[in-house]
Amino acid sequence: MGYAIKTEKLIKSYKDKTAVDGLSLTVNEGELIALLGVNGAGKTTTVKMLTCLTKPTEGKAEIMGCDVIKDSEKVKRLVGVSPQDTSVAENLTVKENLEFMADIYLPKDKTASAVEKTIKAFNLDEFKDKKARLLSGGYKRKLSIAMAIIGEPKVLFLDEPTLGLDVLARRQLWREIEELKKNITIVLTTHYMEEAQALADRIVIMNEGKVMAIGTLGQLENMTGKKGLEDVFVSIAEKME
Amino acid sequence: MKRTMAYAKRNLIEVYRDPLSWIFCIAFPIVMLIIMSVVNSSIPKEAGNTMFRIDNLSGGIVVFGQMFIMLFTAIAVAKDRSSTFLTRLYSSPMKSFDFVWGYILPMLLTAVIQAFVSLCAAFVISLISDYSLNIAGLLLTVILSLPSALMFSAIGLIFGTLCNEKAAPGICSVLISLGSMIGGIWFDVEAAGGFMYNLRKCLPFLYATRLARSVIDMNFGVKEFVLPLIVVVAAATVLTLIASIVFNSRMRADQM
Numbered sequence: 089m090g091y092a093i094k095t096e097k098l099i100k101s102y103k104d105k106t107a108v109d110g111l112s113l114t115v116n117e118g119e120l121i122a123l124l125g126v127n128g129a130g131k132t133t134t135v136k137m138l139t140c141l142t143k144p145t146e147g148k149a150e151i152m153g154c155d156v157i158k159d160s161e162k163v164k165r166l167v168g169v170s171p172q173d174t175s176v177a178e179n180l181t182v183k184e185n186l187e188f189m190a191d192i193y194l195p196k197d198k199t200a201s202a203v204e205k206t207i208k209a210f211n212l213d214e215f216k217d218k219k220a221r222l223l224s225g226g227y228k229r230k231l232s233i234a235m236a237i238i239g240e241p242k243v244l245f246l247d248e249p250t251l252g253l254d255v256l257a258r259r260q261l262w263r264e265i266e267e268l269k270k271n272i273t274i275v276l277t278t279h280y281m282e283e284a285q286a287l288a289d290r291i292v293i294m295n296e297g298k299v300m301a302i303g304t305l306g307q308l309e310n311m312t313g314k315k316g317l318e319d320v321f322v323s324i325a326e327k328m329e
Numbered sequence: 330m331k332r333t334m335a336y337a338k339r340n341l342i343e344v345y346r347d348p349l350s351w352i353f354c355i356a357f358p359i360v361m362l363i364i365m366s367v368v369n370s371s372i373p374k375e376a377g378n379t380m381f382r383i384d385n386l387s388g389g390i391v392v393f394g395q396m397f398i399m400l401f402t403a404i405a406v407a408k409d410r411s412s413t414f415l416t417r418l419y420s421s422p423m424k425s426f427d428f429v430w431g432y433i434l435p436m437l438l439t440a441v442i443q444a445f446v447s448l449c450a451a452f453v454i455s456l457i458s459d460y461s462l463n464i465a466g467l468l469l470t471v472i473l474s475l476p477s478a479l480m481f482s483a484i485g486l487i488f489g490t491l492c493n494e495k496a497a498p499g500i501c502s503v504l505i506s507l508g509s510m511i512g513g514i515w516f517d518v519e520a521a522g523g524f525m526y527n528l529r530k531c532l533p534f535l536y537a538t539r540l541a542r543s544v545i546d547m548n549f550g551v552k553e554f555v556l557p558l559i560v561v562v563a564a565a566t567v568l569t570l571i572a573s574i575v576f577n578s579r580m581r582a583d584q585m
């Protein structure tokens with residue numbers, strides 16, 4: 089099986105800041121990896137480069153073998169992204185938002201069923217005719233994620249998907265992510281250790297744009313001699329200081 | 330094309346769910362038409378002033394309305410650019426063509442509805458007043474005002490792309506006032522000379538109103554119809570092209 093994501097010495101530098109500094113990473117098809125790191129570690133920038141939202145300054149990145157710069161057209165068909173900032177069309181209803189995304193990604197005969205299926209999966213039925221701007225923050229986020237999934241991406245990027253969700257909604261979203269994980273590759277960023285621990289096959293810990301550690305939870309525990317992701321993270325984070 | 334239509338549909342919904350677009354794009358031109366007709370009725374016949382007569386007004390009102398279409402296009406684009414929704418779409422298979430026409434198409438539709446409604450109002454006014462309008466001319470105007478509608482949406486798209494949400498409406502308002510003056514929307518100041526006259530001649534606004542007036546009069550002469558049509562179509566084409574280039578380069582810059 090090929091790699092779903094492969095990056096080589098990926099760098100993104102802004103005028104006064106190197107946001108991502110030589111990221112080399114491979115993610116297998118069907119894997120779920122979690123990007124962990126303190127604020128400003130470069131998680132979002134990594135996601136943006138891999139979804140053609142921002143151009144890498146140097147290095148190489150491929151999604152399912154397609155280069156994010158040279159084959160960006162192909163990459164855009166393969167990826168779905170739920171940005172860190174909730175982004176929906178505010179004046180469209182939940183259903184219209186989903187229909188819109190479905191229209192962009194799917195053949196005509198598939199849109200109606202995809203919309204219905206997604207509304208069910210995300211328990212949005214009650215709100216389907218509500219305008220997005222009238223939704224609560226948590227539901228808006230759910231919609232934003234649903235919009236990333238409806239296009240049937242091969243590789244899905246979720247930037248802090250459960251930020252602002254209540255405990256129940258978070259658990260429900262976890263179940264949905266578990267379900268999706270069977271078919272597609274997922275990269276998620278999070279500040280919640282339980283979340284990474286519950287969902288991720290492998291965990292990437294980033295700091296200052298660099299990968300500090302990468303591996304399964306067990307591997308990271310062995311490496312640091314700590315138990316549980318939180319202690320592992322703290323031990324790695326403290327070492328960096 | 331599927332994606333262009335999907336985006337056009339989204340923008341159409343945004344426009345028609347916004348009460349302001351009904352007020353400014355549909356109601357306001359009619360209100361102006363009524364006000365100006367009232368002004369006209371208070372001008373004594375002996376004055377021989379046909380400036381505000383309904384046949385002159387109806388042509389002007391079509392172009393006047395389209396300037397609000399320009400304003401709404403600019404606002405829509407600037408607003409989207411400041412939201413994360415548009416950025417998210419940059420990672421979708423949508424191309425800049427889809428965005429550009431996705432903004433323009435619903436505005437063209439709005440312009441057609443607007444022209445139709447305004448000219449219906451003009452027709453009613455003409456029935457009340459003593460000057461009658463040609464129905465064929467009015468209907469033809471609805472169609473032949475499309476090039477100038479395209480021109481104004483393109484201008485709106487350009488300013489919406491270049492300016493932020495705060496600046497875009499301001500600049501468009503200036504353009505609306507300026508356009509009303511030099512476009513000869515309310516009064517046909519073709520006789521005036523000097524700098525303003527030359528400026529008018531160089532900008533396409535005047536030709537848009539002249540075109541609308543001629544079609545309403547069913548006057549298809551070279552100077553009255555053919556020349557303005559050529560100018561407006563050319564301006565619409567060039568401005569649409571510029572809008573595409575500007576939007577495309579902005580989209581690229583946003584991805585840096």
Ligand SMILES: Nc1ncnc2c1ncn2[C@@H]1O[C@H](COP(=O)(O)OP(=O)(O)OP(=O)(O)O)[C@@H](O)[C@H]1O
Pocket residue numbers: 102103105106107125126127128129130131132133134172
């Ligand atoms: N457009 C930009 N221009 C300049 N600097 C930027 C830009 N985008 C991000 N940065 C900088 O790059 C660094 C990494 O930012 P990034 O958003 O990737 O962090 P993050 O890991 O997602 O953080 P958080 O957990 O807070 O979301 C930060 O220092 C940020 O200030």
Ligand SMILES: [Mg+2]
Pocket residue numbers: 131132133172247
């Ligand atoms: Mg982030």
